[in-house]
Amino acid sequence: MMDHAHDLAAVRDATERLLTAVGKLDNASVTEPSRLPGWSRGHVLAHLARNADALVNVLEGRPMYASGEVRDADIERDAPRPLDVHLADLRESAARFQAAGAVPADWSRTVALRNGVTDSASRVPFRRWVEVELHHVDLGIGYELEDLPAEFAERETAFLAERFTGHPDVPPVRLTDGTRAWSTGREADTPAVTVTGSGADLLGWLAGRRDGAGLTVTGGPLPALPPL
Template identity: 35%
Template sequence: MAEAGGLLRGPEVWAYVLDGHERLRIALAELTEGKERGTSRLPGWTRAHVLSHIEGICRALTRQARYAVKGELIEVYDGGRPARDAGIEAGAVRSAAELTAAVTAALAEAEAVWGSVGDADWDRPVRYRDGDLLGALHCWWRELEVHTADAKLETCSAAWPRELCLHLFDFLAPRVPAGLTLVESDGPVRHTFGAAAAVGPHGSGGAAGSFGDDSAGRAPVVRGRLTDLASWLAGRQPHQRLDGRLPELGPWP
C-alpha cells in the first residue's frame, strides 16, 4: 500500500499502468471519425489535442527508460517545452483513426521498454526532474490516468484506482494551502496538508501531508469521494459535489 509522502515500488506502479493502458485502449474503440474534434475537459483543447499529448508524453517518458537502463541520460523532449507544445498542435490535426493508431503504437512501445526494466534499475538517474526511473514511471502513471479522463471517452476519473488518488494527494500537496484537511466520505482516509506526521489507515505521514486526524479540530475540512477529492486536486471538475469551502489551488508542481 502507498504511504503519505512515499512511492509505490516499480512493479506495483507498472501493474497499475498496464491496467490504465487497457482502459485507454477500450476507450479509443469509441473514437469514431469526427469525435476527435469534440471538446475535452481541458479548456481550449479538443480530444485530438489530449490524445496527441498522451502519445507524446508516453514516448518521451518511454525514452527516459530506454536510455536509463543503458546508463545514459536524455532530455524529456528534444527542444524542450516549445517543441512539446508544437508537437501537440501538429499531432492534433490527425484523424480519429490516425490518432488511435499513434496512441496504440506508443502504448505498445512503452510496454516493450518499461516491461524490461529490472528490479535493480528503478533508482537509475533520468533527466525528468533530475530524478530516477521510478519517479519517471510515476509521472507516466499520472499523465496516463489524468489525461485519459480529460479525453472524455469511455473512462473518467471515477475509475481511478485508490492508490493513484493517494499518490496524487502526495504529489499535488504543494498546490494546497497548509492546514486543509480532505476527508473521504465513503472510506477511512483523512489527509491534512502541512501537518505534523501522524499515523493513519494508509501509513505514516510526511512533510507535505499526513493521513490521520487533525487533533486540534480547527483546520478547514473538505469532504467527498476519494476520486472526487483527487480530481479537484488535479484541477479537474469532480463528478460529485464536494462538501466544504474549496481554497484556490497553486500551480501544478
Template identity: 40%
Template structure:
C-alpha cells in the same frame, strides 16, 4: 498539463520487484482502458473539446502519445546513465502536440498504441538496479526511475478522464486512485499558493488522511470518496460531492 509525479519510497530487493510488477500491471490496465475508450471516438467526436481549456480530444491523445515517449526517454536515461530529458524543450513539446492534433482518428490511434507499446517494452527491459537510478523531470524534480511508472499512471488516468467520453474519476480502480491522490496531494502540499487543507478519503476498506500545509493558519477539513476528491483537486469538477467547507484551489496546471 505539466508532467508531474511525486512520491517517496525505500524498498528491499523483493519490495522493489513487487512495486515494479504492480505498477507495470496498473499502467497496462489503464492503457487498455484508454485505448478502448479512444477507439470509441470518430473523426467528428475526436475534434470536440476535452476538459482541458483550448485542447480538443485529439490534443489529449497526442499528448498521451508524446508523454509515453517522454517516459521512455527517462527510462533510457536510467538504464544507460546518459542524460535523456523528457522533451527537448517545452516549445518542442507544445509544437508536437499542436501538429499531431490535426491527424486523422486512425493515425492518432496508431500513434497512441505504438507509443504505449514502446513504453511497455522500455519498462520490461529495465533491470532491478536500473529502477533505482535517479532521473530529472521537465520541471527539475529528481526521482528514482521506478516513479516513472507512477508518472505514466497519473498521466493516463487523468487525461483519459479529460477526453470527457466514457470514463470519469469514479472509474479509476481504488488502488490506482489512492496512488494518484498521494502524488497529487504531495505536489499541492509543496506549493505556496495552496491553502492549508486536511483531507480524508474513504477507500471502502480503509480511510486515509493527508495534511496540506499551505499558507493559511487554520486548515480547512474536506472529506469524501476518491473520485470526487481527485476531480476537485485537479480542477476538473467542483466540491459538490465532498463534505466540509472546500476552499478555492489554484490551478493544477
C-alpha cells in the same frame, strides 16, 4: 517502495481500456472539444502518445522533451490526425514505453523530468499511469473519476496531497472521505480547514478536474490550489 513492475502492468491495462474506448469514436468526435480548455480530443490523444515517448527518453537518460516549444508544437501537429492514425500511434508509443520499462536497470536511480523536476526511476511507470487514467477522463467519452481503479485513485490522492504539502500558498488542510484521511498544505499543529467528500471528488479537486462543489468544507473556505 514503488513496485515498477506492478505499475508497468497497470499502465498496460489502463492503456487497453483507453484504446478500447477511443476505438469506438469516429473522426468527427476526435476533433470535438475535450474537457481540457483549448484542447480537442485529438490534442489529448496526441499528448498521450508523445508523453509515452518522452518518458522513454527519461528512462534512457535523455531530456524528456527537446524543449517546451517542441513539445507543444508536436501536440498541435498531431492533434488533427484521423482516428486510425491516433490509435496506431497510441499503441506503438505505448509498446515503446513498455519495452523501455522491461530493460534491466537500476530502478533506484534518479531521473530528470520537465522543468527541473527529478524523481526516482521507479516512479516513472506510476507517472505514466497517471497520464493515461486522468487523460482518459479528460476525453469526456464516458470514463469518469468514479471509474478509476481504487488502488490508483488512493495512490494519486496521496501523491497530490504530498505534492502540495509545505506549499506556502496552500493553508493547512485535512482531507477525508470519511474513512481515509490525508494532510496537505503548510505545516501547522492543527489543520485550519477540513475538506470532506467522496474519493472521486477529493481527487478531482486535487487534480484540477473538479471545482470542489461536491465537497464539504469546515474551518474556512475551500483553498485555491496552485496549478499542477
